[in-house]
Amino acid sequence: MAANNASExxxxxxxxxxPYMPKYPDPMSNISNFKIIESTLREGExxxxxxxxxxxxxxxxxxxxxxxxDYLELTSPAASEQSRNDCxxxxxxGLKAKILTHTRCHMDDAKLAIDTGVDGLDVVIGTSxxxxxxxxxxxxxxxxxxxxxxxxxxxxxGLEVRFSTEDSFRSDLVDLLSIYKAVDKIGVTRVxxxxxxxxxxxxxxxxxxxxxxxxxxxxxxCHFHNDTGCAIANAYAALEGGxxxxxxxxxxxxxxxxxxxxxxxxxxxYAADKSYVMNKYDLTKIRDVENIVASAVDVTVxxxxxxxxxxxxxxxxxxxxxxxxNNPSTYEILKPEDFGMTRYVSxxxxxxxWNAVKNRVEQLDLDLTDQDAKNVTAKIKTLADVRxxxxxxxxxxxxNYHHAKTQGSHNKFLANIETPDMITDMA
Amino acid sequence: MAANNASExxxxxxxxxxPYMPKYPDPMSNISNFKIIESTLREGExxxxxxxxxxxxxxxxxxxxxxxxDYLELTSPAASEQSRNDCxxxxxxGLKAKILTHTRCHMDDAKLAIDTGVDGLDVVIGTSxxxxxxxxxxxxxxxxxxxxxxxxxxxxxGLEVRFSTEDSFRSDLVDLLSIYKAVDKIGVTRVxxxxxxxxxxxxxxxxxxxxxxxxxxxxxxCHFHNDTGCAIANAYAALEGGxxxxxxxxxxxxxxxxxxxxxxxxxxxYAADKSYVMNKYDLTKIRDVENIVASAVDVTVxxxxxxxxxxxxxxxxxxxxxxxxNNPSTYEILKPEDFGMTRYVSxxxxxxxWNAVKNRVEQLDLDLTDQDAKNVTAKIKTLADVRxxxxxxxxxxxxNYHHAKTQGSHNKFLANIETPDMITDMA
Numbered sequence: 001m002a003a004n005n006a007s008e009x010x011x012x013x014x015x016x017x018x019p020y021m022p023k024y025p026d027p028m029s030n031i032s033n034f035k036i037i038e039s040t041l042r043e044g045e046x047x048x049x050x051x052x053x054x055x056x057x058x059x060x061x062x063x064x065x066x067x068x069x070d071y072l073e074l075t076s077p078a079a080s081e082q083s084r085n086d087c088x089x090x091x092x093x094g095l096k097a098k099i100l101t102h103t104r105c106h107m108d109d110a111k112l113a114i115d116t117g118v119d120g121l122d123v124v125i126g127t128s129x130x131x132x133x134x135x136x137x138x139x140x141x142x143x144x145x146x147x148x149x150x151x152x153x154x155x156x157x158g159l160e161v162r163f164s165t166e167d168s169f170r171s172d173l174v175d176l177l178s179i180y181k182a183v184d185k186i187g188v189t190r191v192x193x194x195x196x197x198x199x200x201x202x203x204x205x206x207x208x209x210x211x212x213x214x215x216x217x218x219x220x221x222c223h224f225h226n227d228t229g230c231a232i233a234n235a236y237a238a239l240e241g242g243x244x245x246x247x248x249x250x251x252x253x254x255x256x257x258x259x260x261x262x263x264x265x266x267x268x269x270y271a272a273d274k275s276y277v278m279n280k281y282d283l284t285k286i287r288d289v290e291n292i293v294a295s296a297v298d299v300t301v302x303x304x305x306x307x308x309x310x311x312x313x314x315x316x317x318x319x320x321x322x323x324x325x326n327n328p329s330t331y332e333i334l335k336p337e338d339f340g341m342t343r344y345v346s347x348x349x350x351x352x353x354w355n356a357v358k359n360r361v362e363q364l365d366l367d368l369t370d371q372d373a374k375n376v377t378a379k380i381k382t383l384a385d386v387r388x389x390x391x392x393x394x395x396x397x398x399x400n401y402h403h404a405k406t407q408g409s410h411n412k413f414l415a416n417i418e419t420p421d422m423i424t425d426m427a
Numbered sequence: 428m429a430a431n432n433a434s435e436x437x438x439x440x441x442x443x444x445x446p447y448m449p450k451y452p453d454p455m456s457n458i459s460n461f462k463i464i465e466s467t468l469r470e471g472e473x474x475x476x477x478x479x480x481x482x483x484x485x486x487x488x489x490x491x492x493x494x495x496x497d498y499l500e501l502t503s504p505a506a507s508e509q510s511r512n513d514c515x516x517x518x519x520x521g522l523k524a525k526i527l528t529h530t531r532c533h534m535d536d537a538k539l540a541i542d543t544g545v546d547g548l549d550v551v552i553g554t555s556x557x558x559x560x561x562x563x564x565x566x567x568x569x570x571x572x573x574x575x576x577x578x579x580x581x582x583x584x585g586l587e588v589r590f591s592t593e594d595s596f597r598s599d600l601v602d603l604l605s606i607y608k609a610v611d612k613i614g615v616t617r618v619x620x621x622x623x624x625x626x627x628x629x630x631x632x633x634x635x636x637x638x639x640x641x642x643x644x645x646x647x648x649c650h651f652h653n654d655t656g657c658a659i660a661n662a663y664a665a666l667e668g669g670x671x672x673x674x675x676x677x678x679x680x681x682x683x684x685x686x687x688x689x690x691x692x693x694x695x696x697y698a699a700d701k702s703y704v705m706n707k708y709d710l711t712k713i714r715d716v717e718n719i720v721a722s723a724v725d726v727t728v729x730x731x732x733x734x735x736x737x738x739x740x741x742x743x744x745x746x747x748x749x750x751x752x753n754n755p756s757t758y759e760i761l762k763p764e765d766f767g768m769t770r771y772v773s774x775x776x777x778x779x780x781w782n783a784v785k786n787r788v789e790q791l792d793l794d795l796t797d798q799d800a801k802n803v804t805a806k807i808k809t810l811a812d813v814r815x816x817x818x819x820x821x822x823x824x825x826x827n828y829h830h831a832k833t834q835g836s837h838n839k840f841l842a843n844i845e846t847p848d849m850i851t852d853m854a
Contacts, residue, residue, distance in 0.1 A: 048738040048773060051815045080777035082812040199698050199760040202629035202660050203667065227760055228698045229691040229733055233629050233660030240630065255758075257731040257739045264656040271626050271655045302729030303476075304684040306656055311475040312684045331682075333626045333654055346475055350507040385509040388478045 028213060028242040032273040035070040036281075037122075037221060038262060040249040040293060041090070042073040042102045047253035049297040056296050057086050058093065060250070063289035065095040067262070068281040073122055073247070076103045077112045087116035100160070105143075105150050120160025120189065122221075123150055140175050144182050151188050162221055164192025169200040169208070177215050184216035190245060191216055195234065198227025198256070202237035209241030221245035224260050226252060231260040232268050250293040251301065263290060264306035271333050283307075284340030307339045316346045348389030350381045357394070364395060366402045375414060376401055383420045393423050455640060455669040459700040462497040463708075464549075464648060465689060467676040467720060468517070469500040469529045474680035476724040483723050484513050485520065487677070490716035492522040495708040496689070500549055500674070503530045504539045514543035527587070532570075532577050547587025547616065549648075550577055567602050571609050578615050589648055591619025596627040596635070604642050611643035617672060618643055622661065625654025625683070629664035636668030648672035651687050653679055658687040659695050677720040678728065690717060691733035698760050710734075711767030734766045743773045775816030777808045784821070791822060793829045802841060803828055810847045820850050 025032075041057055044050055052060070061072055072095070077084035091099045098119040103109035105125040113121050125143055147163055154161040163183045165171055180191045193208065205222070212220060222238040222245070224231040235246045252261030263286045270277045277283070287308045294301050303309050313336040328335070328343065336343045347356045357380065358373035368376075376398060383389060389397075397417075404413035417423060452459075468484055471477055479487070488499055499522070504511035518526045525546040530536035532552040540548050552570055574590055581588040590610045592598055607618045620635065632649070639647060649665040649672070651658040662673045679688030690713045697704045704710070714735045721728050730736050740763040755762070755770065763770045774783045784807065785800035795803075803825060810816060816824075824844075831840035844850060 046743045046778060048741040048743060051776065051811070075778070080808045080812055082777065197758055197760045201663055201695075201699070203633060203664060206630060226731070227733070227739070228695040229659030229688075230663070230695065232656030236628055236657070237630060252731055255743060256741060257733065257736050261656075268628075268655040268657065272628070299730040300727055302731065303726040304653070304679055304729065306654070306684065309684050312654070314475040314683060316473045316475060316682060331624055333624045349478065350509065351473060351502070381507045384478070385507055 026240060028210065028240075030239045030242060030244055031236070031269065032276045034239050034243070034269070035245045036262070036265070037071040037073055037100065037245050037247045038064050038069040038097070038249070039073040039102070039223075039247050039259070040064065040253065040262075041086075042075045043223075043247065043254035043259055044249040044293070044297075045075050046255045047249075047258065047297055049299065050253060052296060054082065054086050054089055057090060060289065060292055060296070061090050061093060061095060061097075063285065063292050064250070064262075065097050066282060067285045067289060069097055069248075069262070071098045071100050071120075071245075073100045073102050074118070076101055076109060077116050078103060078106075078109045084112065084116060087113070087118055091117035091119070098160070100162075105146050105163075107150060107153060110150050110154055114154065114157050114159060118159070120162070121154050122162045122164065122192070123147070123154070124164045124166055124192070124194070140179065144179050147179065147183055148186055151183055151186060155187060160189045162190040162192050163188050164194055164221065164223070166194050167196040168193040169195050169204065170197070173208075173211075177212065180212060180216050184218050188218055190219040190221045192221040192223060193238070193243075194223040195225055196223075198225035198231070200224065200234055201228075201230055202233045205234045206237040206241040209238045209243050213242035219244040221247065223247040225254070225256065226258055226260070227256060231258075232264045235260045235265055236268050236272070250289050251299070251305070253293065253297060253299075261306065262286065263308060267306045267334055270338070274338075278338065283338055287340060307334065307341065312336075313341055313343045314346055315343070316349065316351060348380060348384060348391060348394045350384040352377060352380055352384070357398075360394065361398060364398060366398060368398070368402060368405070372401065372405065372410070375410070379414050379417065383417070383423070387420050389420055389423070393420060397423050453667060455637065455667075457666045457669060457671055458663070458696065459703045461666050461670075461696070462672045463689070463692070464498040464500050464527065464672050464674045465491050465496040465524070465676070466500040466529070466650075466674050466686070467491065467680065467689075468513075469502045470650075470674065470681035470686055471676040471720070471724075472502050473682045474676075474685065474724055476726060477680060479723060481509065481513050481516055484517060487716065487719055487723070488517050488520060488522060488524075490712065490719050491677070491689075492524050493709060494689070494712045494716060496524055496675075498525045498527050498547075498672075500527045500529050501545070503528055503536060504543050505530060505533075505536045511539065511543060514540065514545055518544035518546070525587070527589075532573050532590075534577060534580060537577050537581055541581065541584050541586060545586070547589070548581050549589045549591065549619070550574070550581070551591045551593055551619070551621070567606065571606050574606065574610055575613055578610055578613060582614060587616040589617040589619050590615050591621055591648065591650070593621050594623040595620040596622050596631065597624070600635075600638075604639065607639060607643050611645050615645055617646040617648045619648040619650060620665070620670075621650040622652055623650075625652035625658070627651065627661055628655075628657055629660045632661045633664040633668040636665045636670050640669035646671040648674065650674040652681070652683065653685050653687070654683060658685075659691045662687045662692055663695050663699070677716050678726070678732070680720065680724060680726075688733065689713065690735060694733045694761055697765070701765075705765065710765055714767060734761065734768065739763075740768055740770045741773055742771070743776065743778060775807060775811060775818060775821045777811040779804060779807055779811070784825075787821065788825060791825060793825060795825070795829055795832070799828065799832065799837070802837070806841050806844065810844070810850070814847050816847055816850070820847060824850050 074087050075083045077087045087101050100120045100122050101113045101118045102122040103113050105123050151161050220243040222243045224234040248260050248262040248265050250262050252258035354374045354377040357377045361368045404410040501514050502510045504514045514528050527547045527549050528540045528545045529549040530540050532550050578588050647670040649670045651661040675687050675689040675692050677689050679685035781801045781804040784804045788795045828837050831837040
């Protein structure tokens, strides 16, 4: 095991009760028992800007291992000489996560992969009528026979093997179930469903996974693209329907606008079963790996990113701010401190409420009444129609109002301030 | 009507068949008959960075009207003097979209709103046990009586009125249904469900909306926050369950990491019923309003944004690129040209395939064989292990290989190039 292994810093397995869990859980649901196959080093490498050096891949792999993901999936060794070498290097790091590589359903690719020392192969083949016609042009019998040959070979070498179709949601259902049944029968480790084009929606996902769950006894892995905004919700619906493994990438990077993001999935699962997620994964490490990857692929972490986006824990509306200050869980399903983040309640704007201002008065330990807070709030709202005030502006206003009050001139003080810029000029 | 009204440029109502629609549609589903309540000027104003001037609000309102959204929702006139003025100004623009303002369930707020000239009021009150205890502390009887008083008053003035609960998914189901039934009975225009904290998931949304659909006969509006990544999927599930109106904002801006984004919802609905979406909305205008809003709130459009993110239509993997070049619909559920965007197939990297390179040969009109394309592809993969090649690099390599071939020296030419930087040095 590597020195930076997540297990050494794992939290104690304390029971954490989540108020958001279903009252009567579905017996098929795996929302409290799922695994993550982290594919930043495979799907993520298909992102437009991704050109990882071996050193960068090692850095990302270690950072993902620190989060505690169950598997790392790497680009096929058949893609290039560096890809083959990277499989060898990352397999030999001694990470806690199991190492997979993603290959076409070919004997040549399988042999090349096995020689790199990975723990398993994620084998993929296209099955939809679209792909059969336009991509590799093979029929289902050919596909099934090829799959059996490759799977049998990989198993004979003692490795894990997953068999996935591509574009599963536009494939013929009977074709799909037939091939999954055939590979399950010969002992495949997992079957995979992939929404390659990002067309699937959650209720459709739930139905397909539920159906598949009754056909195979092996594990079920799901891979969702995010073109139409359902990648996280589809992953959740798949787990509800009995899927066991979800593919993710850091910030969701991948082909086009990408797949289920690691951070977003962990936010969703935390809301569903905080105890399972917090005992298994180190959520405070999400930001680190996102920063590494964002820098490596030269993108900015989106302002609205799950958990780590700069506004994820910012509260602005007056009515919200009041409730948040009384009890954060009123408007917060994610506890910022569980993710190594902090909460920020914004008060220098025209939607602010006096409760938020009063809270700031208490934080600053000023001796002001509720009526004082209301007076200052009314002034903030007027001034913020000109421009938003910084927290510094608000603090200066409160302190100087407090000072003026000790001299009995607080009403005159407020009346004299006509623009935000005058706040720092007055006393 | 304003000069920039979307209706003047509306497309002809031609039938467009989508291959992604359900084979046997649910009779309760409104995926082919929904309306958008665009809340950038209300929910969006609660985004951390949003401080819109009146002029900016007018610009955003006109740009949203050009997209063809059904309603614009504005911040309550009770929030500040500017907010009240903005309601008046935007109501008098003569836009095709109806103008709403979002107010607390108070007579004072309702009176203030009606005087601004808006077409309707979106009235909201908290109902969850969390909010009842920590926010306004009212019980259900009080809430119901208050709601009836305010709704009756607004109706008496001839305006639309929606009544929404807040934090609906953590409210008591019987309380919720009771109050919705009561306000439906007195003729409310719409009832609203709000996932204020972003905790809801799609199957739960579907169940609640379906249940509500059997209790009320008025329209049903839904509002979803995106803390756990389900805002688009929840909107879709709500429409499947019988909801009629979805709240959106541009880029999803709002409290914390925001709500269902306008562009993302349109991508989802386009995948579900292209004909309905394309006949009703001008999808090529999404980018314009996103640029206006991104600039106004000082954020960058996320790299992975739906439709307009810079990688939304970029294809990289070799196997994908081959199929895309044969038939774009294999890997593209969204036609870039329908959104005023263009497709880009990336070829200068180590995952490239010879089919993509061959396609470029044809685009450049070079006289090279399949074997030539394979030779150059192998060289690209080797060179890209050093650094990714630009399209210019690839083009130079192809052109110079072609030139060398006319002199019979193409194999020697390739062998001599050892680093990407040598591409431009060789001939």
